Amino acid sequence: MLTLNYLPERILYRISKVHFTIKRANCDISNPVYIQDNSRNGTFVNGERVDMNKSRILQNDDVISLCHPMNKAFVFKDLCPNETMGLPKEITTTYYISRKLGSGACGLVRLVFDIRTCNQFAMKIVKKNLLSDTRVINRHKPSNSNDQEKVLNEANIMKSLSHPCVIKMHDIIDKPDSVYMVLEFMKGGDLLNRIVSNKNLNEQISKLFFFQMCHAVKYLHDKGISHRDLKPDNVLLESSNEETLLKVSDFGLSKLVQNDSVMKTLCGTPLYVAPEVLITGGRGAYTKKVDIWSLGVVLFTCLSGTLPFSDDYGSPVSEQIKHGRFRFNHPSWRKVSQRATALIKEILIVDPKKRPTIDDVLKSSWLKDNEMLRKAKALMKLEVMDIAEDEENFLQPPKKRARR
Template sequence: MKKNFYQSIPKDLKWREDDIIIQSQFTKENDKVCHLLGFNNYIVYMKDLQQEPKKYIKLDFDIKFEILRENVVKKSDDDDSLGQIKGISIIKDLGNETIIQKKYFGGERLIKQWREFLSNRINQWQFHQMFRVYKKIGKGNFASVYLAQKIEDSKKMAIKAFSKQAAYAEENGKEAILNELKIMRQLNHSHIMQMYEVYETQNSLYVALELLEGGSLYDLIKEKTLLSTTQIQQIMVGVLQGLNHMHQKNIMHRDLKLENILFKQQRKMDSVVIADFGLATKVDEPVYLYYRCGTPGYVAPEVINIKDVKGHYSEVCDIFSLGLVFYLLLSGKQAFPGKSYGTVVKQNREATIDFKIKQLQQAPSQAMDLMRKMLEKDPNKRISASDCLKHPFLAEINNQMADDSANDSIDEGDEFGQVATRMNQLNEETIKFDAFRRNAIVNSPGSPGIIDTKQLKQQKIIDSLNQLQMNSPLLNGKIETFDSIPNIGTPKNKKCQNTFQQSPMIKPSQFKQTLPQQQQNQGNPLQKYSQQKN
């Protein structure tokens, strides 16, 4: 029985009323001309622009695409050069290793435009011929992260590879992966980890991610790095700018914590990015895929206390989670300092926070004011991300780090003299607070801004239990050995641990030699890993 590639256009598809994103003329394999009209989530096929179209295809997870290239004669076994782009193939996956496809040919510029359009919506078929894979930099139960370089433009990336069979075997496994990829395709901000493309083979998914070489906030705290107030402000502003971008798109993260706050560059706090969108969701989804989720010690009270499976909350749950991170950065103490999972969950549910601990007594008054507003128990009274960025404690740093004029940090009616006075007062308080913290290091291992290592290890154990939500394949079986690479789609299912297809052939790394010596000496995570594993 012949399988149809396109479907008949249904009467309720008002394609003339939708915005056309891309429209092009192609040549088919039989040399006949056709036209493709690309919309947000479907493509309309037309033989002639003067006639009414009859066929379309919906851009869902079963539709892939592949770039077609001219064949090239390989000069050696190591020659991985690519032929010139000549067309694009749209592929329909029917399951059971059965696919059907349609090939369309056109100029290179045209095909690249369609690649950009499609890669923001569907996965690209095949992977191995497109990348040079140099070494494994992270490993989970049956998922791995590789340092790789895209052959076409030599761009370095982190490739997260995992087994479709293993992930889909999890409860809600496929739905969770679809959700995360869909969320990440909607995000485009300098303070959010970028997902470039998603590749797919018969057995595996390969997620091409921004290579983050600066480690995580957890790494910094673990190393007992004392952050200055200015550095804390930079971290807070960067994360809030990323959250503001998400919240404007009606997306909430729901799992902000130290491990999910990463840096593009070492020791550069303004290079901070938000990572790991395994629990992110649209606020207005009819039913959340996971309704009570997150990590105890970082969860907003309205999330941890929700009882109705069909219940809802808003994006300000992320502000509470970031407020808990803020509390830790300023004081060096967890807001919920229980020594067991049950105690932390109980404290988290009650959301009673002690703002009068000695480590916060000399904190800038404006920092304390912002923290209280972020940790407001009532979500209806809690401050928003955009208002956090306008708060006097962060306004000046926000202006310095702003991507565009959307984040105005000072009200237009505010007189310059009042602003200057306020900033001078804040700077004086900051200088005193930093001096207080530096002096405290000599006398106390639990000094402000330096979280106790035992306490951090205890929180790590509590994190690993993560019993608020155990069903997500994107949350379980985290990648270990390399904290700097974000963890997308790491399923955990003991029955499937041996199903991961053989890793891509790993080539000798050229990056190991090209890193500056100074960067190597400063513990570059890639170099550090190479020294440990080679």
């Protein structure tokens, strides 16, 4: 709704026949209202010019001026429910707050739009006062110590990352009660929903997704970062296409570690957590090999649509994980190659010292697949040299041993 202000007659001749247009996408009240300039002499919102034939988002009480910032003609009134209540001004003056995308232990995720560029993002709101209620347990510090350091851990890590398979942070606003992280918006949802909606993924798609996840983990490990909460929920898909780019997300349980150091915080999602974490109850020492274990569980879930470890299998899930007891009983395994099941067996080894590194996993025979590599190269937009090195490692035939 627009309310009209009086304009002097002397400027009316400068106004175009269709000076600007206003519309709401798909007439959906959860979508923002856009104003597009169609004039020769300019349209202004709150004194800022809208580029010709470009759009920006209108918010409640925005002032629209014609031809000059001082020629205030309209005030926009948004009669839809207000989603900005309680949010800091730094957020509401930059972003239009749209629908809820999801929620987690520390807060929720909302779809937001940059008001000036109209680009979409996902804004993760982490409530600092909820940290003590999460599953992240640190037995070496009081539960209420260094809350700000804990909650900013994810943000500080993500700001420094740049990889096609790792979610990129666009903006961060730190306030006394919450941290607001503005991240890439992935329209394809998460991997868990993709698996559930399809019951399971065929082997070629599972391989394509697994390869991308491994590249993300290698990038993190090479930088001394362990994710520590790898699961299908934290793997986001770029589109609804069957073959799509994926990105590893949610670094709330990550920690920067130096070479040869260990992590002593009990964390991770129980169904995907490595046995050494459960065995020590978080009081022992464990390394980045916990991510390798989680990758194995995710691969198992992709291929079969089931979990390797579950309370539904008769014994407590923690005992199954500690002893590495799992089976390929589901009928879907009849269509899966022996190379795939062999890789899972190699990964889900209880002793982390015997568990492969991420480099070992990437060199597995199951990933020696020309077609998959070409598709991954296109999706990840890797440089020729990046993929060439992988192909050389994967596809070069083994050298014959010299006879003695």
